[in-house]
Amino acid sequence: MRVRDPLSEVGNQQEKVIKSLEELLDDYSGWDNFRRFSREIRQMRRDQEGISAQTSELPKEMLGKSADDLTRQESAKLKILAHRQLEIARRFDALRSRMGQMQSSLIQMEPLVAKTLGDAVDSALRRAIGGQMRQIGNDIGNNRRGQAIQMQQEVAESLEELIDILANRREQELQRLVEKLDEAASELEGLRDRQAAIRAELKKAADSVNQQEKEQQLQRLTHEQQQLAAEVDRLSRQLQRLRAERSAESAAQAGSSMQQSGNAAGQGDADSALDAAERAEKQLEDAQQQLNQARREAEQELYSEKFAKLKQKIVGLIARQENIVNETIRLDDLLSAQENFTKGQQASIQDLSREQRTLATDTGIQADKVSDAEAFALALRGAIREMLRAARQLGHVETGEVTQKAEQIAQTRLQQLVDALSADDDLPPPDENGSSGPQGNLPTGDTIQIIAQLELLKSMQLEINRRTAELEEASLRRGGTLTEEQESELMDLAKEQGNLADIAFNLSQPTSVNPEDDPEDLPDVRRKSSLDDDLEKALKGTLPGSEDN
Secondary structure, rough: OOOOOHHHHHHHHHHHHHHHHHHHHHHHHHHHHHHHHHHHHHHHHHHHHHHHHHHHHOOOOOOOHHHHOHHHHHHHHHHHHHHHHHHHHHHHHHHHHHEEEEEEEEHOOOHHHHHHHHEEEEEEHHOOHHHHHHHHHHHOOOOOOHHHHHHHHHHHHHHHHHHHHHOHHHHHHHHHHHHHHHHHHHHHHHHHHHHHHHHHHHHHHHHHOHHHHHHHHHHHHHHHHHHHHHHHHHHHHHHOOOOOHHHHHHHHHHHHHHHHHHHHEEEEEEHHHHHHHHHHHHHHHHHHHHHHHHHHHHHHHHHHHHHHHHHHHHHHHHHHHHHHHHHHHHHHHHHOOOOOOOOOHHHHHHHHHHHHHHHHHHHHHHHHHOOOOHHHHHHHHHHHHHHHHHHHHHHHHOHHHHHHHHHHHHHHHHHHHHHHHHHHHHOOOOOOOOOOOOOOOOOOOOHHHHHHHHHHHHHHHHHHHHHHHHHHHHHHHHOOOOOHHHHHHHHHHHHHHHHHHHHHHHOOOOOOOOOOHHHHOOOHHHHOOOOOOOHHHHOOOOOOOHOOO
C-alpha cells in the first residue's frame, strides 16, 4: 500500500494548520499587547505619583543643601528614590520601543490601529517623556527638589495624555475610518469620471469611418485604459483594507473589465473595447453606491460610539444630582419635625450647596464638549441654570419646594438628554449585506445627530409647556401675580423658548449639499423628526415673553 503521497499531503496540511495557529497567536498577542500598553502606562503613572509624593515629603532640613553637604543617610535616601525614578524611565523607553514595533507590524493589516499607536509614540517623543524621567532622577540624586517636583507634574500630564490616546482608540479609529472612506469616495468619483471620458472616446472611435484615425485613437486609449485599470486595482486593495469589502469587489471587477477593454482596444476591436468599458463604468457606479453605504455605516457607528460615551457621562451626572435631591428632601423632612436646623444640619446644607455648584461646573464641561450640537448644549445649560438656582437656595439654608423643584428640573433635563441620545438605538441594524431599512439606506452621522437633537427639542418643549401651565395656575391663585422667584422662572422659560425656536429653525435648514438631489439616498426619518402640535405651536411664539427673544 502506497502511503507516502497521502502522508506527504497530510504533512503539508499540518504545516498550514501550524502556520494558521501561529498567525492567530500573533494576532491575539498583538491585541493583548495593545491592552497591556494602557495597563503598563497606568501603572507607571501610579509609580510616578508615588515618587512625586515621596519627593515632596523629603525632610525640610535637606532643602538647599548641596549633594556634598548631605549626610550619608540623606544621600542614601535620595539615591534610592533616584534609582526608582530611573527605573521607571527605563521601563517607559522599553514600552515606547515595543509600541513602535507593533505599529510597524500593523501598518498593512490594521492601519487604523497602527495610526493610534503612532499617535501615542509621537506624543511620547514630542513630550520627551523618557528624557524628562531621567532628568528627574538626576535632579533627585543631586537634591534639586524644586526642579524635580515641577518636572514630575509635567510627566504626570504627559502620561495622562498617552492614556487618553489609547483609551479613545475605538472612537479615533472610527473617526479615521470615516475620513479614509471619504477620501476613497472622492478618488473613486474621479476614476468614474475618467472612465466615462474613456468610454465616450471609445464610442467615437467605434463610430469613426476613418480606419487610420480609428487605430490611432484605439492605441492611445489602450494605454489610458490600462493605466486607469491599475489605479482602480490599487483603490480596490485600499478599500479592502478599509473593510469596504463589497465596494472593493466591485472595484476589482471594474479593473478587470478595464483590462479587457484595453486589450480589445490594443487589438483594434473597438466594439468589444466599448462593451467592456461600459461594463467597467457600471461596476464603478456599483462600487460608489456600496462605498457610500459603508461610509454611512461607519458614520453611524462613530456617532453611536460618541453618544455612548456622552450618555455614560450624563448618567453619572444624573446619579450625583439624584443624590443631591434625596439629601435635600431628607434634610427638609428633618425641619418639619423640629423648629430650626441644628448647626450640624446647617453645615450639611452648606456642603450640599457646594456639591451642587461643583456638579454645575462638571456639567458645564460636558456642555462645552457638545457645543456644536446646539440642542444638547441648550439642555445642559438649562440644567446648569437650575443647579445654580438650587445652590443659591441651599446657600440660604432653604431646602423647601423652590429648592427641590430646581434640583428636579436639572435632573429632568439631564434625563431628557440621555433619552435623546438613545434615539439611535431604534434604528434598524444593517443586514448581512450591509443594508438597512426597506431601501437599504442608513441615515448619515449628521442625520443621526439631528434626529437626537429633534427628540431632545420635543421633550424640552413639552416640559416648557408643562411648566408654563403650572405658572399660569399659580398666577390665577394669586390674583394674576407671581412671586419674584416665579417671575424669574418665567423669564428663563421665555428665553429658553426663543433659543429652542432658533435651534429648531437651524436644524430645519438644508445642508450645503441638497439631499433631494438624490432621492433614493434619502433616509426615512419621519418617525424620528416629526414635531408634534405642541412643538409647532411653541415655534410660533405662544409662550409669554418669547416674542422678545
